[in-house]
Amino acid sequence: MRDASLLNVKGIDAFYGDFQALFDVSLSVDAGQIVAVIGANGAGKSTLLKSIAGLTHPHRGEILFGGAPITNAPAFDVLNRGIALVPEGRRLFPSLSVEENLLIGGQSRRPGPWTLARVYELFPVLAERRHLPAPALSGGQQQMAAIGRALMSNPRLLLCDEISLGLAPIVVREIYSRLPHVVTEGLSLIIVEQDIMQALRAASHVYCLQEGRVALQGPAHALTREAISAAYFGV
Amino acid sequence: MTAMQWFNVVLQGVLIGGLYAMFASGLSLIFGVMRLVNIAHGDLIVLAAYISLMVTQALGVDPLTSLLLVVPIMALIGYALQRGLLNRTLGEDLLPPLLVTFGLSIIIQNGLLELFTADSRRLQAGAIEIQTIQLTQSVWVGALPLIQFVVAVAVIAGLQALFYKTALGRAFRATSDDQSVAQLMGLDTRHVFAMAMALSLAIVAIAGVFLAIRTNFDPAIGPARLIFGFEAVIIGGLGSMWGTLAGGIILGISQAIGAQIDPGWQLLAGHIVFLAILAVRPQGLFPKVSG
Numbered sequence: 001m002r003d004a005s006l007l008n009v010k011g012i013d014a015f016y017g018d019f020q021a022l023f024d025v026s027l028s029v030d031a032g033q034i035v036a037v038i039g040a041n042g043a044g045k046s047t048l049l050k051s052i053a054g055l056t057h058p059h060r061g062e063i064l065f066g067g068a069p070i071t072n073a074p075a076f077d078v079l080n081r082g083i084a085l086v087p088e089g090r091r092l093f094p095s096l097s098v099e100e101n102l103l104i105g106g107q108s109r110r111p112g113p114w115t116l117a118r119v120y121e122l123f124p125v126l127a128e129r130r131h132l133p134a135p136a137l138s139g140g141q142q143q144m145a146a147i148g149r150a151l152m153s154n155p156r157l158l159l160c161d162e163i164s165l166g167l168a169p170i171v172v173r174e175i176y177s178r179l180p181h182v183v184t185e186g187l188s189l190i191i192v193e194q195d196i197m198q199a200l201r202a203a204s205h206v207y208c209l210q211e212g213r214v215a216l217q218g219p220a221h222a223l224t225r226e227a228i229s230a231a232y233f234g235v
Numbered sequence: 236m237t238a239m240q241w242f243n244v245v246l247q248g249v250l251i252g253g254l255y256a257m258f259a260s261g262l263s264l265i266f267g268v269m270r271l272v273n274i275a276h277g278d279l280i281v282l283a284a285y286i287s288l289m290v291t292q293a294l295g296v297d298p299l300t301s302l303l304l305v306v307p308i309m310a311l312i313g314y315a316l317q318r319g320l321l322n323r324t325l326g327e328d329l330l331p332p333l334l335v336t337f338g339l340s341i342i343i344q345n346g347l348l349e350l351f352t353a354d355s356r357r358l359q360a361g362a363i364e365i366q367t368i369q370l371t372q373s374v375w376v377g378a379l380p381l382i383q384f385v386v387a388v389a390v391i392a393g394l395q396a397l398f399y400k401t402a403l404g405r406a407f408r409a410t411s412d413d414q415s416v417a418q419l420m421g422l423d424t425r426h427v428f429a430m431a432m433a434l435s436l437a438i439v440a441i442a443g444v445f446l447a448i449r450t451n452f453d454p455a456i457g458p459a460r461l462i463f464g465f466e467a468v469i470i471g472g473l474g475s476m477w478g479t480l481a482g483g484i485i486l487g488i489s490q491a492i493g494a495q496i497d498p499g500w501q502l503l504a505g506h507i508v509f510l511a512i513l514a515v516r517p518q519g520l521f522p523k524v525s526g
Contacts, residue, residue, distance in 0.1 A: 055415060079421035087419065093412040096405065104409045107402060108421035153421060 006031045006188050007052065007083075007157055012061030012071075014044075014051045021047035023212045024061070029157065034179070034189040036203035036220065038196050040232060043209040045192040046088055049159045052190070053085040054078035065157070080108050084155035088162045088192075090146040092134035098145050099130040105152030112154025113185050119148035122178055140171035147175070147182075157188045164195045176202055196228065210234050236495075239373045244495045245488055246370075250380040252487025253387030254449070256480040257442035258464035259471070260394055261435035263479050266468075268407045268431040269325060274336040277461030278343040279436060283309050283443030284452050285347055288356055298358040298444050306440040313436030317429040325428070340457065347454035355451040358444065383445045388480065390438055395476045397434075407431060466509040472519025481521060485512075 005028040014022040021044040029035050037045050050056045052063060054075035063071045070078055084105070092101050102119055120127035123144040129137060137145060143163055150158055164172040172195070179202060183189060193199035200206060200220050208216040208231040216223065216231030262276050273279075286308055290301040320339075324331040366378035398404035410417040410427045418424055446452065446460065463486060471482025486505050493504020512520065 053419060055419065074423070075415070075418035076421045076423045079419060085419050087416060091413055091416045093409045093416070095408050095412050100405050100408075103402070104405055104417075104420050104422075107406065149420070 005029060006033075006066060007190075008062075008064040009048075009052065010062045010064070012051060012058035012063065014047050014056060014058045016044075016047050016056075021212050022051070022058070025209070025212070025214055026061075027207055027214070027217075029188050029190060031156070031188055032183060032186050033205060034183060034191065034203045036199035036206045037190060037192045037209060038194070038199050038206060038228075038232065039209035039215075041194070042211075044212040045209055046161055047212075048209070049085060049161050049190065049192055052078075053083060053159060055085075079153055079155075080110070082110065082154075082156035083159065084150035084153045084157075085159040086143075086146050086150045086161060086163060088165065090139075090142045092137075092142055092145055092149070094133065094135045096134060097131050098126055098134055098137065101134050101145055101149050102126075102152050105149035108153045110154040114151045114154050116152075119151060122151075122181060123148055140167050140175065143167060143171075143175060151182065155187065157190065158182070160189060160191045162192055162194065164193060164198060172198065196232070200228075208232055237373075239371070243374050244491050246374065246376065247380070248488030248491030249484050250376065250384045250487070251449075251491070252467075252484030253384035253480070254442060254445055254483070255463045255467045255486050256483030257387050257390055257438055257445070258460050259467035259479045259483055260391060260476065261438040261442070262461075262464045263468045263473065263476075264394065264438075265431050265435045267474055268411050269428045270329060271321065271325065271332045272329070272336070273435075274333060274461065275339040275343060275457075276336075276435075276439065276464060277457035277459065278340045278347075279309070279312075279439050279457075280443040280446060280460050281347065281452060281454060281457040282312075282343055283436075283440040284356075284358065284447035285351060286440075287358060287444045287447060288351075291358060297363075298360050298448050299363075302441060302444055305444060306437050309436040309440035309443075310433040313432040313434075313439075314429045316436075317432035318425060321432065322425050322428055344454050344457060351454065353453055353455070355453045356447070357451050358447040360448045364448070379448060383449070386441060386445070387483070390441060391476050391480045394434075394438075398476070403430060463505070466505065469519055470509060470512050472522035475519075475521045478519060478521030482519070485520075 007029040009025060009027040011024045011026050012022055013020060013024065025048060037048060039045050051058050054073050057072050062069060065081060065083060070081060102116055125141055126145055126148060134145060163175060176198060191199055191202060203220050206220050206223055207214055208228060210231055216227055262273060265271050265273055283305055287298050287301045287305045290304050291298055321332060324335045360379060363378055367375045368378060369375050398407060406422050406427050410422060410424050414424050467482035467486050468479055470485050471478030489508035490501045490505040494501035
């Protein structure tokens with residue numbers, strides 16, 4: 001059953017600079033599943049996403065996507081195979097307009113349901129502001145544009161790194177309310193969040209990282225608050 | 236001197252300014268996309284002139300026709316150079332690419348010296364070299380400088396359109412903004428950089444051929460063209476294509492006026508104006524608006 005997973009991370013060790021950030025981390029995501037990865041600052045969440053996205057390569061272990069190894073594939077290749085990352089801090093291209101940012105996301109020309117029109121339908125505010133330079137958007141709108149940009153590549157797996165970071169709670173709720181629309185197309189999601197309640201509400205399966213190791217995992221509904229805080233803080 | 240003669244001097248300066256803008260736009264393009272300062276840029280201009288010389292001699296065509304071959308040859312050289320060598324030098328540190336292109340400059344100069352000796356050469360464009368067009372009673376312009384200026388404006392306009400209207404230009408700007416996110420969007424930055432270098436050297440090919448029709452050249456004249464290119468880029472302001480054209484024209488006019496005062500002042504006048512603008516407006520006259 002595990003072999004049927006869309007993404008299979010098998011026992012990876014990865015480094016953040018000279019510092020080992022992940023120790024023997026395994027994780028799997030099925031098609032259409034939303035998986036949350038939670039953990040304190042420095043637990044290795046972002047390094048895990050970067051390893052999957054090909055921005056950094058694990059020193060040990062293996063990453064399989066759709067059964068094929070992507071362990072050492074460069075980031076542009078990983079995207080072309082169908083994994084898109086919404087990077088922490090949004091990181092839109094500041095000298096490009098909103099629409100150009102979306103078009104850059106779509107330049108891989110992977111076939112699929114996501115087009116400019118569909119992204120504008122999902123986030124209507126972006127359509128109104130399509131010709132503005134990306135830095136002219138509010139934080140929440142920038143986050144929508146960053147998600148839209150990633151969707152434009154028609155990924156099979158979308159990695160979301162701290163999409164609630166620095167945003168007002170009402171904006172976070174609005175963005176999370178759109179995620180189910182995204183998943184209807186058979187897309188899988190990995191959500192990295194510090195906002196645990198938000199992550200638990202959205203995800204069906206949760207991994208909790210602590211100091212680079214998987215401290216706890218299980219179906220979101222089956223995990224108790226006590227177990228999570230124990231795994232989160234290591235107390 | 237009469238006002239008409241001064242007008243003529245300025246006009247000649249404007250026309251050669253187009254050539255300087257072509258030197259500069261290739262430099263500015265790759266600095267903008269990959270933060271690489273190409274010290275070998277001037278020598279690549281000279282290399283293009285020699286390639287054109289070989290093509291004209293081998294095929295018996297005139298230099299402007301030889302561009303049909305020289306432009307793709309230089310673009311290919313640019314692509315290969317970037318993929319095979321320069322991409323390996325890029326990183327956080329600006330110094331390695333600077334040193335490697337400095338070395339490349341020396342290799343190209345000595346390679347050309349070995350192959351073609353230190354003799355001065357000239358590309359012969361034939362009858363068009365002496366054709367002139369009369370603007371007013373006392374102002375005449377050569378057909379060739381005029382063609383050269385029109386081509387320069389077309390190159391700048393073309394670059395501008397490519398940057399802001401095409402997918403490749405979008406990829407250039409995105410990669411310039413944030414390399415690692417560009418890769419996350421599926422852009423192979425090694426290829427994007429190589430395309431930028433190919434484009435830069437395609438412009439170098441045009442600039443090199445016009446330079447070689449205009450003046451004598453030998454393997455050692457590259458570094459001075461590099462300086463003119465740099466000065467035009469800095470005067471115009473980094474990141475602005477039309478600014479680069481303006482920078483080239485200002486440099487050309489300064490040199491023409493300097494030469495009019497005293498022939499020995501031609502280059503000096505250009506450098507003085509460059510330094511004055513650098514002192515008063517270090518960001519250049521037309522810097523790119525916002526980040």
